[in-house]
Every structure is written in structure tokens, then in C-alpha cells.
Amino acid sequence: MSEQKRGFLGRLFGGRDEPPRPETQDEAAKKAPDAPDAGETPVVTPDEAAVEIVADVLSEEQAAPAATGAEDEPAPEESLSADLTREDPSPEPEQTEPAANIPASAAAGDAPRGSWLSRLTAGLSRSSSTLTGGITSLFTKRKLDAATLEELEDLLIQSDLGVETAMTITERIAEGRFDKQIEPNEVRRILAEEVAKVLAPVALPLTIDAARAPHVILVVGVNGTGKTTTIGKLSAKFAAEGRKVMLAAGDTFRAAAVEQLKIWGARTGADVIARDTGADAAGLVFDAMQAAREAKCDVLMIDTAGRLQNRAELMAELEKVVRVIRKHDPSAPHSVLLTLDATTGQNAMNQVEIFGRTAGVTGLVMTKLDGTARGGILVAIAARHKMPVHFIGVGEGVEDLEPFTAEDFANAIAGKGAGT
Template sequence: MSEAKRGLFGRLFGAKTTDSPPTEPDGATAAPEAAPADTPLEEAPAPATTPEPGPEPETAEAEAPADDTAAAPVPDIAPPATAPVEAAPAEKPKSWLARLKAGLSRSSSSLTGGITALFTKRKLDAATLEELEDLLIQADLGVDTAMAITERIGDGRFDKEVSAEEVRRILAEEVAKVLDPVATPLTIDASHAPHVILVVGVNGTGKTTTIGKLAAKLRAEGKSVMLAAGDTFRAAAVEQLKIWGERTGAPVVARDTGADAAGLVFDAMREARAAACDVLLIDTAGRLQNRAELMAELEKVVRVIRKHDPSAPHSVLLTLDATTGQNAMSQVEIFGRTAGVTGLVMTKLDGTARGGILVAIAAKHKLPVHFIGVGEGVDDLEAFRAQDFAAAIAGQEI
């Protein structure tokens, strides 16, 4: 066969061209060149019919480990993939004290961090006490509480080193003194049927969520509860309360969006009395305390309630958003005058470094604090305990 023909077949069938004689290449390249030749099979070179065993077994052996290697990790990877799924249910929910400490961590870390920086390797003097007082006021603890703490720390300790741990201990004790008198459980008067609880507050303080959580607690105590969707301005509030009603098994009195709130409350009072419910929880629209017309509407709701029962509402709970800081002080004053607030619920303590505002409110207004909230879960609203709160905000072990 001519060299031109041989070159053509080589290019067509991918044979490797070489200037070396055809008898010298290894078997793997010589065999493809011999196959398309015009020479009869019996005249083909020996390597074409009897290839050396070296190259082909080597190729097979090189490919086999690649396949085995790719498949090998599968049994090793599979068990770890299922392990986390089995471990997840074993996690125990955090206790209330752990959630409280975690929720107040922003407030406590801001306060105790400043205390540590102030009292590390420094003798107590007037300047140190003044800086401490400023720190406590900035933490929204209130002027009276800040002064009481600094006076106690300064008593007999001038020109001495005072540890940050000692300051935190005194802080916790003084805060507990202020909060102990107001840490009062919410009491349901069984002589009233129903015991009417009116929940008020500005927009976004968590009134509807608080009502839902409180309904769950009361239902768990075996009390029959009815909910009234008095926030008729927000369709979302009505739907949210209906969802809580389904969760807790409490019937919900609701009307179309924009309906008269006082009229709805009138109907709810009548239905709760007819059903002999133990508790009627009434939601109200969020309103700014400086809007006179909205506060007048709230007064109307209270008057309608008293047409059914002159002693009602038996409890008026004001929800306060801890993130508002000092603005919460004016809310207590104005809602107190308008609706006759009987107790407080402090919410969103887990989202602020200003949790100390509860201390300032307690010192000034001395209203009962029934509940505090440190999250969105149904178990994140708990009865207020002064000692636990004081220890958490001072960064001490609970």
C-alpha cells in the first residue's frame, strides 16, 4: 500500500502518525494501523493478531480503580447524613430562666461591660461614681435607682478598689428592691362572669400576640376564654386573633374590617355572659398616646363595657415595647388616665439593650407588672419575677 493511502487511513481512523518504522511502536498504537491495511489478514504483522498483553491490561487496571474510587465513598457518606436528623429531637427546650437570661443579654452586656471597664484596677473616687451614675441612667434604669446604687457603692468604699463583681451584686440587689413590690401575678376574679380583661397600647407593642399567649395560659389552667377582635382597623389583627382562637380553643367575636369597635365590644360582652365564660379578653386598635381622638374612642369602649358591668373592665393591661425606652413612661401616664391601667406587660425585652426602662417605670408609677415577654413563642410570655429579672440584667447567674 502506498504511503499516501496509509496516511489517509491514519487520519480517518485516528491512528497516530509517526516517522518511526511500523514495527517499533508499542502494541497499542501498532494494532490500529495494521487493521485497515490492504494486506490480507494472514499477512498482517504478528502484533495485530497476537497483541502484547501489557498495554490492554494496564489500561483496564487504570480504569478500574477510578470506578472503585468513585463508588467507595458512598457507604461512608450515607450514615453521617442521617445522624443529625436523629439527634435533633433529643434537644431539650430551654427553661424560662435560660430564655430570660438570653433575652436580656443585650441589656445586661451593655450595662455590665461598662461596669467592668469602669472598675478594673481603679480605686473608687467621686469621678468613678459619677461615671457609674451616668452609665446607669443611660441604661434607662432611672435617676432615682441610679442614685441609690451609686450611694450604696460609695458608702465606706472611697479610695478602695471595688471589683466589678461586687458592683453587679449591688446592682442586682437594688434593682430587686425596686421591682419586688410590683411583681404581682394577674388574678382572675371568679365572682365575675366573665372577668373582663381589656388590652391597650400603642401600635406594634404586641397586644394581639400577648392576648393569644395569655389565652393559652388561661386555657391551660382550665378556664373558659372568649376573645374579642376589637382592633377593627387592621384586617391582619382580626385574622391573627382568629388563629390564636383556633390554637387555644377559644371562640372569637369578630366583625368586618372598619366596623365600630365599641359596637363589637358590646356584642362580645353579651355573648361572653350568655356563654358563662370565665374570661373575656378584648383586643383594641393600637393608638398613639398623643392622638386625642383615638384616646377618646378608647374611653368610649370602656363606657360600653361598663353598661354591661359597672365593675368592668376588671383588668386593663398596658403592653409596653421595651425597645421604646423612655417613651414608655409617657405611655403609662396617658393610658393610665384614659383607660385606668391596672397592670403592665413588658414585651420585646429580647430585642433591646434598654430593658432597664422597666425599673424606671416601676420606681415612678409603681403599677403591677404581670408578665414579661422575651420572644415570639407561646412560652415566651411568663409571669414577672423580680429576683430573676434583677439577676439577669446584672449579668449574674440565675
């Protein structure tokens, strides 16, 4: 078995347009006299423009660039430290992360959509179906032998659970069952139990310290991970708890992000500190800290521009924001939340490491678990980094971002969720 594992792990890391037809007199006469010219641009008031910015673009959660998993991840032969110090003389391109469309449920009150466990199970169905389908194929009418265990380990690693967790699960399944038939349901039960063991130590709530008002929450992450949307959803949750919230639109590169945050603020009763597009983010944060203290807010949440974790100059800018916060309150930021897009898979590992070192990340929010078959990456991150996981998201609605619980997640990813 050990030789086979080493062999497997070694393989693992080894026409031309026609001219327009002239208009006839009859056709010209049929035109309404007050009809605007076809090329005339309608006048839109500033308020309408703000609504259109948010309403017409794709959701930040829906529009995470698929390339982030490939483009952001350092090449295998390069070290993370090399990525952080690499100089790029070219100017930083304009941020292109689209604004999230705020779900209608956030405006009109969220209609009941079943229990959180049922939504979590549905959201993780793509991840769990890969695992459960493979387990059923492996263990139906087949005795447990070394080849089966290696195939199971391969399946678990391909599902992004991580090498350590995969080996632990296969070793437990082998105990007392070698050369015996084992039912797929039994394998799923063991899978859920072992995943829950890994996740239990990191399933910690986000605690707001009332004695440190305002409790400052800095939200960081790469482009497209759902930072602004997450802030809006958390603002709604804090408001429902009776807390006074202020939002700081620190993503000054994207006008749409600022407008999006303003709409979330209006709907959740939170004041929003914002500046013109391109304004200095550190200066805005300085003003927000002062305003939140004067307004006696319970919570100040600060949005930040998306940045690649391997761009040293962008990470240095984030460090500057943290220093400005500490000029107001040496103990702040009290919480630094890193939003992770589950669809990026293994690249999320690098993000946790580098953002943790640069910004002092205190907890994670995993988004878009409903859009990927790679939800197991959360297990691998927990096993390696031991970083608290506060919230997970499985959809666009406010109710689709909930506190993380190890047992529910483990049962859902093993296909043992609601109704099973």
C-alpha cells in the same frame, strides 16, 4: 460628690430599561400548552387567603416600628396635656401595624427550650452586656473615687434605669468603700439587689376573679407593641389552666389582626367575636360582653386598635369602649393591661401615664425585651409609676411570655442569671 451629681444631671437634661427581545418560534413551541399566562393572578380561596395574611407578614413583635420611640414622644417643650388636646384636622391614616406570625410552637406544642431563667437571661443579654461591660471597665484595677461614681451614675442612667435608681445604687456602693478598690462582681451584686428592691413591690400576678365571670381583660397600647400576640399567648395559658376563654377582635381597623386572633382562638379553643373591617369597635365590644356572659366564659379578653397616646380623638374612642363595657358590668373591665415595647425606651413612661389616666390601666406587660439594650426602662417605670407588672416577654413563643418576678429580672439584667 453632690456638686458633681448636679453637674452631671445638668448636662444630662441640658437607566432606561431595554426593550424585551422578541420570542423565537422555537421558544414559543417549548411552552407547555396548559401553562398559565405570566400575568394571570392565581385564584385563592378565602381560607387560603386568611392563612396567607397571617403566614406571610412579619411578626407583630418583630415589626414594632422603630419610629415609635421618636414619633410618639412629645417634644421636650410641649406638655403632656398639650399633646392630649392638640387638634389634628387631617384624617386618621389607616392602621398599618402588621399582623404577627403565630409561632409554629403554638400549634405543635412547645418544645422544651430550657428554664425560664435561662431564656430570660439570654433575652436580656443585650441590656446586661451594656451594664456589665461598663462596670468591668470602670472598676478593674481602679480605686473608688468621685469620678468613678459619676461615671457609674452616667452608665446607669444611659441604661434607662432612671435617675433615682442610679443615685441609690451609686450611694450604696460608696458606703464604706470610698478610696478603696472594689471588684466588678461586687458592683454587679449590689446592682442586682437594688434593682430587685425597686421591682419587688410591682411584681404582682394577674389574678382572675372567678366570682366576676366573665373576668373582662381589656388590652391597650400603641401600634406595634404586641397586643394581639399577647392576647393569644395569654389565651393559651388560661386554656391550660382549664378556663373557658372568649376573645373579642376589637382592632377592627386591621383585617390581619382579626384573622390572627381567629387563628389563636382556634388553637386555644377560644371563641372569637369579630366583625368586618372598619366596624364600630364599641358595638363589637357590646356584643362580646353579652356573648361571653351567655356562654358562661371565665375570661373575656378584648383586643383594641393601636393608638398614639398623644392623639386625643383616639384616646376618646378608647374611653367610649370602656363606657360600653361598664353598661354590661359596672365593675368591668376588671383588668386593663397596657402592652409596652421595651425598644421604645423613655417614651414608654409617657404611655404609662396617659393610658393610665384614660383607660384606667391596672397592670403592665413588657414585650420585646430580647430585642433591645434598653431593658432597664422597666426599672425606671416601676420606680416612678409603681404600676403592677404582670408579664414580660423575651421572644415569640408562648413560653416566652411569663409572669414577672423581680429577683429573676434583677439578676438577669445585672448579668447574674443562669449559670453565673
